[in-house]
Amino acid sequence: MPANLTQQYHKAEEQYRRAKTPEEKIKALQEMLAVIPKHKGTEKLQADIKSRIARLKEEGKKKKQSRGFNPFGVEKQGAGQVVLAGYPNSGKSALVGALSRAKVKVADYPFSTPLPVSGMMPYEDTYIQLVDTPPVSPDNIPPGIIGTFREADALLLLVDASTGECLDQLEGLLQLLQEREVIDLSEEGEIIAPIPFLVAANKMDLPGAADNLAVLRDLRPDVEISAISSTGSGLEQLKEKLFAVLDIIRIYGKAPGRPADMTQPFILKRGSTVIDFAEMVHKDFPEKLKSALVWGSTRFDGQAVPRDYVLEDRDIVELQL
Ligand SMILES: Nc1nc2c(ncn2[C@@H]2O[C@H](COP(=O)(O)OP(=O)(O)OP(=O)(O)O)[C@@H](O)[C@H]2O)c(=O)[nH]1
Ligand SMILES: [Mg+2]
Numbered sequence: 001m002p003a004n005l006t007q008q009y010h011k012a013e014e015q016y017r018r019a020k021t022p023e024e025k026i027k028a029l030q031e032m033l034a035v036i037p038k039h040k041g042t043e044k045l046q047a048d049i050k051s052r053i054a055r056l057k058e059e060g061k062k063k064k065q066s067r068g069f070n071p072f073g074v075e076k077q078g079a080g081q082v083v084l085a086g087y088p089n090s091g092k093s094a095l096v097g098a099l100s101r102a103k104v105k106v107a108d109y110p111f112s113t114p115l116p117v118s119g120m121m122p123y124e125d126t127y128i129q130l131v132d133t134p135p136v137s138p139d140n141i142p143p144g145i146i147g148t149f150r151e152a153d154a155l156l157l158l159v160d161a162s163t164g165e166c167l168d169q170l171e172g173l174l175q176l177l178q179e180r181e182v183i184d185l186s187e188e189g190e191i192i193a194p195i196p197f198l199v200a201a202n203k204m205d206l207p208g209a210a211d212n213l214a215v216l217r218d219l220r221p222d223v224e225i226s227a228i229s230s231t232g233s234g235l236e237q238l239k240e241k242l243f244a245v246l247d248i249i250r251i252y253g254k255a256p257g258r259p260a261d262m263t264q265p266f267i268l269k270r271g272s273t274v275i276d277f278a279e280m281v282h283k284d285f286p287e288k289l290k291s292a293l294v295w296g297s298t299r300f301d302g303q304a305v306p307r308d309y310v311l312e313d314r315d316i317v318e319l320q321l
Pocket of ligand 1: 086089092093094095107108109135202203229230232
């Protein structure tokens with residue numbers, strides 16, 4: 001590896017390592033190519049980057065040819081993907097519109113959203129991806145939507161609390177998602193696998209909604225129900241709950257002798273260790289890793305921890321290689 005690579009290059013390389021999709025990888029590689037110092041010492045590296053771009057583009061083409069374009073596939077972005085599920089007119093589009101800048105269609109008639117639409121919801125120093133979807137109910141499941149649900153990191157089941165049918169909506173959603181093995185509940189109603197979900201009762205501003213919500217909570221004490229109105233109230237709590245249901249932690253990297261990079265956290269699953277973090281920074285790091293210094297969850301700032309130390313949300317980590 002030539003020693004004279006710039007910070008800009010290392011930043012682009014880091015983006016590449018963190019890229020999840022082929023498109024993100026190509027974009028990061030192109031950036032690496034654009035900022036790499038152009039001289040003899042980097043020729044081999046430049047050629048290597050070019051061939052990686054070419055290979056990714058080729059693979060992308062082949063994939064498209066073999067599978068065709070799937071309008072129900074939603075490319076993942078941000079810290080986690082939350083897909084909405086709800087009966088017609090429950091307010092899915094209004095909610096995604098209220099929480100992100102997605103161009104959604106809100107209408108006072110049902111079946112107004114024909115395909116998934118995604119938007120990024122800012123949450124503290126990160127973004128959570130929300131996906132608005134066409135409506136579902138046991139007798140209406142658009143082809144392709146189950147695939148969208150299965151790919152999600154978490155689901156947000158939205159019911160319309162202004163109607164007396166909101167309990168039926170919740171039961172109907174839980175049933176169809178269980179039948180299609182998107183979610184799994186134990187006999188006690190506990191969520192056991194595979195995709196976590198949260199329930200929100202929308203349209204709490206309308207008459208009768210509070211009473212309906214009370215009935216919903218009495219009859220389904222096993223599920224956590226957030227009271228919201230996509231026109232305003234309850235949205236801050238909903239954001240917090242969505243972050244919690246994703247079960248992720250934010251970790252900030254720190255290079256020795258430098259301040260931590262607080263601009264863009266690394267996102268890891270809760271329960272991840274220093275080794276998992278090291279792997280995310282560079283695939284060769286776990287092997288080299290001796291220990292780490294941690295600010296946050298430890299008793300002391302900058303405390304030395306072993307490789308298998310379990311990290312917490314917002315920890316700052318300096319890897320000791
Ligand atoms: N009062 C009130 N009206 C709402 C709320 N959320 C949505 N609405 C209204 O409910 C209607 C349906 O909203 P949409 O967001 O289009 O519902 P949807 O679930 O996306 O509908 P489909 O795409 O057809 O499934 C619209 O007239 C919205 O203005 C809310 O919290 N309070
Ligand atoms: Mg809609």
